[in-house]
Amino acid sequence: MQYWQDIPIGQHYRAGPITLHKKDILEFAAEFDPQPFHLSSEAADESIFGGLCASGWQVCALMMRLLADTLNQENIMALGSPGVEQLRWLKPVFANDQLHADITIEDKTKHQDYGDLICNISVYNQEEKCVMSLSSPIMVAYQNEGDSRND
Amino acid sequence: MTEQLVFRSRWFEDIPVGEFHVFGSHTFGEKEIIDFGKRYAPQPYHTDPEAALGTRYRGLVASGWHISAIWMKLMVTYMERYATGVRDGRRNGAGVGFQNMKWLKPVRPGHTLTYTYEITDKLEKIVRGQWGIIRSRNEAYNQYGELVFTFEIDILAELNPDNRA
Numbered sequence: 001m002q003y004w005q006d007i008p009i010g011q012h013y014r015a016g017p018i019t020l021h022k023k024d025i026l027e028f029a030a031e032f033d034p035q036p037f038h039l040s041s042e043a044a045d046e047s048i049f050g051g052l053c054a055s056g057w058q059v060c061a062l063m064m065r066l067l068a069d070t071l072n073q074e075n076i077m078a079l080g081s082p083g084v085e086q087l088r089w090l091k092p093v094f095a096n097d098q099l100h101a102d103i104t105i106e107d108k109t110k111h112q113d114y115g116d117l118i119c120n121i122s123v124y125n126q127e128e129k130c131v132m133s134l135s136s137p138i139m140v141a142y143q144n145e146g147d148s149r150n151d
Numbered sequence: 152m153t154e155q156l157v158f159r160s161r162w163f164e165d166i167p168v169g170e171f172h173v174f175g176s177h178t179f180g181e182k183e184i185i186d187f188g189k190r191y192a193p194q195p196y197h198t199d200p201e202a203a204l205g206t207r208y209r210g211l212v213a214s215g216w217h218i219s220a221i222w223m224k225l226m227v228t229y230m231e232r233y234a235t236g237v238r239d240g241r242r243n244g245a246g247v248g249f250q251n252m253k254w255l256k257p258v259r260p261g262h263t264l265t266y267t268y269e270i271t272d273k274l275e276k277i278v279r280g281q282w283g284i285i286r287s288r289n290e291a292y293n294q295y296g297e298l299v300f301t302f303e304i305d306i307l308a309e310l311n312p313d314n315r316a
Contacts, residue, residue, distance in 0.1 A: 031220075031224070032220040032221070032223050032224045033220070033223045033224065033227060034224075034227055035227055037245075047245075048245050048279075048282070048307065049245070055223065056246050057216070057219055057220045057223050060216050060219065061187075061190075061191040061192075061216050061220065062191070064191050064192045064214065064216050065190070065191045065192070065193070068191075068192050068193050068194055069193070071194075072193065072194075078194065079206075079207050080194070080196065080207070080208070080215075080254075081215060081254070082253060082254060082255075083215070083251070083252045083253035083254050083302075084249070084250075084252040084302075085250065085251070086248065086249075086250045086251075087248050087249050087250070087252070088247065088248035089246055089247065089248055114207075
């Protein structure tokens with residue numbers, strides 16, 4: 001198990017890739033974001049994006065999946081997140097794009113019974129173009145001195 | 152002329168700072184919380200009601216990204232009426248990004264969130280000579296009247312062609 005104090009500032013993780021298929025884009029859009037440029041190639045061709053593209057919220061959800069997989073693989077005692085300081089959608093994500101995430105621990109702050117890891121996360125496509133970037137604290141369990149360690 | 156027709160013909164220039172809407176409500180079911188959690192946020196407090204009891208949240212809670220995605224769903228539904236008749240379906244909607252998103256209270260199965268937005272600013276920056284940026288403050292309250300979710304989003308809205316350079 002990894003606790004808040006086990007993870008240094010500057011620690012870097014790379015997660016993915018994950019491929020986004022047209023079917024995934026259409027399914028997510030139908031459930032959460034039924035705007036024409038996420039639902040129909042014809043309407044999307046005429047839109048600002050120039051083609052059928054994923055909802056920005058689907059890219060957020062996929063980023064979360066990449067982050068959660070990383071936290072689970074690293075056995076980090078994650079407790080959720082209080083929010084997102086800032087996020088930018090930089091480029092559209094199209095069908096069959098392969099996304100990966102770069103996660104960097106920018107800073108750490110300690111609270112009474114847990115700590116925050118301030119994460120800078122960038123999501124890239126297969127051409128290494130950044131499609132989305134964000135900054136968000138991840139809450140991680142803090143191990144108090146004297147606690148027994150089983151790892 | 153109905154209010155609906157007035158809204159759907161609005162350009163960037165016609166959207167007033169200070170406009171406030173209560174635009175939708177959603178009750179989060181246990182199954183949808185788990186479905187979203189398994190697919191996008193596989194942590195025990197989002198996927199397993201039993202295991203969630205032993206976590207900081209003392210029970211199943213919706214992923215923050217699920218709360219955000221429902222914001223989008225309700226917003227699109229609410230905006231549908233404005234878009235009717237526009238060639239590409241609408242003149243706005245593409246998001247640039249957001250800031251200060253806060254998940255303030257757990258959202259549990261059976262909780263009903265009511266979402267609001269207020270237009271807070273129109274930014275100076277023009278995108279591709281055709282789009283202005285509308286900033287809005289968005290909030291969601293639960294059935295107890297507690298603020299549980301808030302963020303500020305920047306969305307493109309098309310400039311009136313008559314005013315373009």
